[in-house]
Amino acid sequence: MLAPGGEVETRDAWSDLALESLRLYPDFVAELESASGILIDYRRSGAVDVAFDEGEWQSLRRRAEAQRPLGIPSICLSAADVLTRIPLFNREIAGALFYPEDAIVDPRDIMRALRTACCVRGVEIREGFRTRRIDGHGDSVEVEGECLTLHASVAVLAAGAWSSQIQVSVNGAHESRPQSFPVRGHLVGYQLEAGSLGPILRSGRTYVLQRSGGFTIAGTSSENVGFDRNLDERVIRDITARAGDLLPYLSQRSYTTAWNGFRPGIDAPAPEMRRLDGNNIWLAYGHYRNGILLAPVTANLISRQILSSSQHVGPHQN
Template sequence: MESVLAARTPDVAVIGGGIIGLSIAWRLSQRGMCVTVFDAGRAGAEASWAGAGMLAPGGEVEAASNWSAFSMQSLKMYGEFVAELQEESGVEIDYQLCGAVEIARTAEEWERLQARAKSQRALGIASSAGDARAWKAVGALFYPDDAAVNPRDVVQALIRSCLRRGVEIRESERALRVTPAGVRTESGFHPSGAAVLSAGAWSGEVAVDSHATPATFPLRGHLVGADLPTGSLGSILRHGHTYLLQRKNGFTIAGSSTEHAGFDRTLDPEVVRDIDGRASSLLPSFAGAANKTAWLGFRPATGNLLPQIRKLEGCPVWLAYGHYRNGILLAPATAARIADEITSSSEMDWSSLPACR
C-alpha cells in the first residue's frame, strides 16, 4: 500500500518552482485552483535567478515559426503581467521598456544585420537605423520594443503572490516520478488531479508513467555584473554574442557564454575574463566599473532547443520546460497557455477533488 503523505489533495501539482512553474501556479491559483509546487531546492534559485532578463525578440528571432509568434505574444503580455504581479504582491519589479541597440563592426556584419531586420519587420519586429557613430560601429539598429526585467524581482513577486493565494510551496522536495494520480517525491506519494512538469534543465530526470518525455540538458551560461552610474546605459546594447543591460539602480550586466559543462557550478575564470573583455570593448566604462561580480546558471535545453509546452496524450500531465535562453521572456505566455489548457481540459473531473476546494 502506498503511503499518502499529503494533508490535502491539490488540484494541480507543479514540479519545479522557477519562473515557469511559479507563473503557472500563480495563474492557476487565480482561477481558484488548489496548487502545490514541489522544488528540489529553493524556489526561484536556479536559471530564473541567474537570467539577465532581456525581453528581446529583436535579438533572438530570425524567421517565422510557432516560437517567434509565441515570443512576440509573450512580449506583448509583459507590461500587464508585471503590473498585475506588482499590484498583487506589493513587490516592486524593475521592468524597463528600454529598447535595444545592436551594432555591426564590419560591412559583412552590417549586411547580415540589415537582412535579418528586413525579415524581422515582416514578423512585426520593428527596427530602425541607430546611431552607429556613438558606438564607433559600421552600422547600428535600434529595436524600440525590446525590454528588460529583473527576473529576481519577478520570482520574488510570484512567490509572495502564490503564498497569499494559498499555493503550497514545498522546498527541498525533489519529484522523482509523475503518475496520472499524483507525484512521487523523496518524501512519499502526493495525489493530485493534474501535474505540470516545469523543472527547467532537470525536467528530463523526472520519470512520467508510460511516457517517454523529451530529454533535457543544461547549457551553462556565465554573466558578469558591476555598478555603473544610474542611467549611464539607456538601451540594451548588443554585438554578436555580447550584450549589456542596466538595472534601474545602475547595476550593469554583461553576457554571456554558452557551455556544455553539465551541472558544474564552479565559475570558470577564463570565461569570466572573456565576457568582461568583450563587454569592456563594447562599453569602455564597464572595464573600470566597481564591485564586479560573476555568476552562472543552467539554461534548460531540449534536443531541438525548443520549449515543450503541451499536454501528454491520455494523461493529465502537462510539460512546460526547455525554455533555453528565453524563459524569462516566455513566462507570461507559457503560464497563460498551460492555465487555459488545464482549466478547460475535458479529461479532468475537478469535482472528484473536493478536499481542496
C-alpha cells in the same frame, strides 16, 4: 532581456511564442505588482545592436529586413544617434539598429512577486521537495518525492534543465518525451551609476544591460559542461574582455560579481508545453535562452488548458 529583436530571425514556433509573450508582459507585470504589492523592475528600454565592420552591418540589415514582416520593428542609427542614446558608447561603428520594443525585467523581482501572489491566493509552496517520478492514472496524478508521495488532480512538470531526470509514466507505462539538458551560461555584474546605460547594448553574442538601480550585467557564454556549477575564471575573463571591447568604459571598471546558470536546452524544435495524452500531466520545459520572456505565454497556455480540461477535478488537492 525580453528581446526578440536580438533572437528571432525567422518565423517558427519560438518566434510566435516570443512575440506573443512580449506583448503579454506589460499586463503580466501590472497584474503581478497589484497581486503582490511588489514593484518589478521592468522597462521597455529598447536595444541597440551595433556593427563594427561592413560585413556585420550588412548582416544586421538583412536580419532587420527579415524581422519586419514578423512584426519586429527596428530603425537605423548613426554613430551620433547611438551616442545620444548611450552617452557612454564612444566607438566608431559601421552602423547600428535600434529595437524599440525590446525590454528588460529583473527576474528576481518576478519570482518574489509570483511567490507572494501565489501565497496570497493560498498556494502552498514546498521547497526542497525533490520529485523522482510522476505517475498519471486517469484523472489523478501521483508525484513521488524522496520521502513523500503527493496525490493531485493535475501535475505540471516544469523542472527546467532537470526535467528529464524525473520519470513520467501514464497508466504504468513509461512515457518517452524530448530530453532536456543544461546549457551553462555565465554573467558578470558591475555597479555603475543608475541611468548611465539606457537601452540594452548588443553586438554579436555580447550584450550589456542595466537595471534601474545601476547594476549592469554583461553576458554571456554557452557551455556544454553538464550540471557543473563552478565559476570558470577563463569564461569570466572572456566575457569581461568582450564587454570592455563593446563598451570601453567597462574595461576601466572592475566587476563586482559573476555567476552562472543552466538554460534548459531541449532535444526538440520548441519548448514542450502540452498535456500528455489521456491523463492529467502537463509538460512545461525546454525554454532554453528565453524562459523569462516566455513566462507569461507559458502560464497562459498551461493554465487555460488545465482549467478547460474536462478531466480537471477540484481545487482541494496538492
